[in-house]
Amino acid sequence: MTLIEARNAVGHVLCHDLTQIIPGISKGARFRKGHVVTEEDIPVLLSMGKEHLYVWERGPGILHEDEAALRLCALCRNEFMEASQVREGKIELTARMAGLFRVDLPRLHAVNDEEEIIIATRHTDTAVQPGDKLAGMRIIPLVIREEKLKKAAEQAGERPILSLMPWKLRTCGLIVTGSEVAGGLIRDAFTPVLEAKLSAFGIRVVGRCTPGDDQTAITAAALDFHRQGADLILCTGGMSVDPDDRTPAAIRDTGAEIISYGAPVLPGAMLLLGYFPNGVPILGLPGCVMYAKATIFDLILPRIAAGVPVSRSDIRRMGHGGLCLGCEECRYPVCPFGKGGGA
Numbered sequence: 001m002t003l004i005e006a007r008n009a010v011g012h013v014l015c016h017d018l019t020q021i022i023p024g025i026s027k028g029a030r031f032r033k034g035h036v037v038t039e040e041d042i043p044v045l046l047s048m049g050k051e052h053l054y055v056w057e058r059g060p061g062i063l064h065e066d067e068a069a070l071r072l073c074a075l076c077r078n079e080f081m082e083a084s085q086v087r088e089g090k091i092e093l094t095a096r097m098a099g100l101f102r103v104d105l106p107r108l109h110a111v112n113d114e115e116e117i118i119i120a121t122r123h124t125d126t127a128v129q130p131g132d133k134l135a136g137m138r139i140i141p142l143v144i145r146e147e148k149l150k151k152a153a154e155q156a157g158e159r160p161i162l163s164l165m166p167w168k169l170r171t172c173g174l175i176v177t178g179s180e181v182a183g184g185l186i187r188d189a190f191t192p193v194l195e196a197k198l199s200a201f202g203i204r205v206v207g208r209c210t211p212g213d214d215q216t217a218i219t220a221a222a223l224d225f226h227r228q229g230a231d232l233i234l235c236t237g238g239m240s241v242d243p244d245d246r247t248p249a250a251i252r253d254t255g256a257e258i259i260s261y262g263a264p265v266l267p268g269a270m271l272l273l274g275y276f277p278n279g280v281p282i283l284g285l286p287g288c289v290m291y292a293k294a295t296i297f298d299l300i301l302p303r304i305a306a307g308v309p310v311s312r313s314d315i316r317r318m319g320h321g322g323l324c325l326g327c328e329e330c331r332y333p334v335c336p337f338g339k340g341g342g343a
Helices: 042-045 065-076 107-111 146-156 191-199 215-227 245-252 296-305 310-321
Strands: 002-005 017-021 027-029 054-055 062-064 080-083 091-095 099-103 117-121 126-127 133-139 143-145 161-167 171-177 204-212 232-236 256-262 274-275 280-285
Touching: 027 042, 042 232, 062 065, 062 107, 062 146, 065 091, 065 117, 065 133, 065 143, 065 146, 099 296, 107 126, 107 146, 107 245, 117 146, 133 161, 143 146, 171 191, 171 215, 191 232, 191 296, 204 215, 215 232, 215 245, 232 245, 245 256, 245 274, 256 310, 280 296, 296 310
Parallel strands: 171 204, 171 232, 232 280
Antiparallel strands: 002 054, 017 027, 062 143, 080 091, 091 133, 099 126, 099 161, 117 133, 256 274, 274 280
16 A cells, blocks of 8 residues: 555555545545546545545555455354445444344454454344344554454454344243232233233233232143243233232242342342243243333343343343433433443
């Protein structure tokens, strides 16, 4: 790469895109990398403030920004992601399907610790739709030593740093607790809320029962849904320390391994999460899930729907960023709620 005066650039090949900004009208590449400068280009270049240009002279062990971006893309992309064309040295990845977007944070940080290399992503463990932007990558200078890209590849390892996982769970057994619901004293407001939340992930409620507050009946209902092959079992309400709230004990009696009873998230502190030996999750949902726009359930549901096990450590780390600010106009998930966890 050689720096020359624009007036002397006729016949030379540009080594990077040149962006032209017309305020209020457009911003984009006026000249693309590889363009051979002509006499007619000189006035345009000067009007863009380009009195000097870098022209391409490739040397051994040196990579152009476009080739570097392609290599960084290869470190990140899995089979469910679409890569853009290289533009101004940058590649963007978008989702080809709906699913759970995940970032291997330690490996991402290790690559970004390398000088002159950047990979920017959306938050890990978030639900995405086809066409959603996932990540962008580039190098900072116009050219980079190949050895730096090789070192970045070593830090990244053999697997893609990013993954997009399709929704896996399909069916849900729903247990609506509470004697007031079983007795018909109040309308069941939980079911329509959960059906809407689950349908966004392709999960159908295939069975529903109202055992009241009978601990034995709640346990029996959960075990029955498990025997029937439900991918997910949800128990609503009855999650507090009130003597009439029997759901936590009933879930324990199923024999499922209890991962966590309680979560450092508001709203949603009284969540219970467990797993049967075959990996089927069972959750006890606090009442806030029924009326609050975003709760702990919304934070973990994408992982549950993709079949990704949620650990006690995962839940404990949700305390950072786990406070919903209760905005007058809720914009979740485009907000800070649930965005502070991770390495």
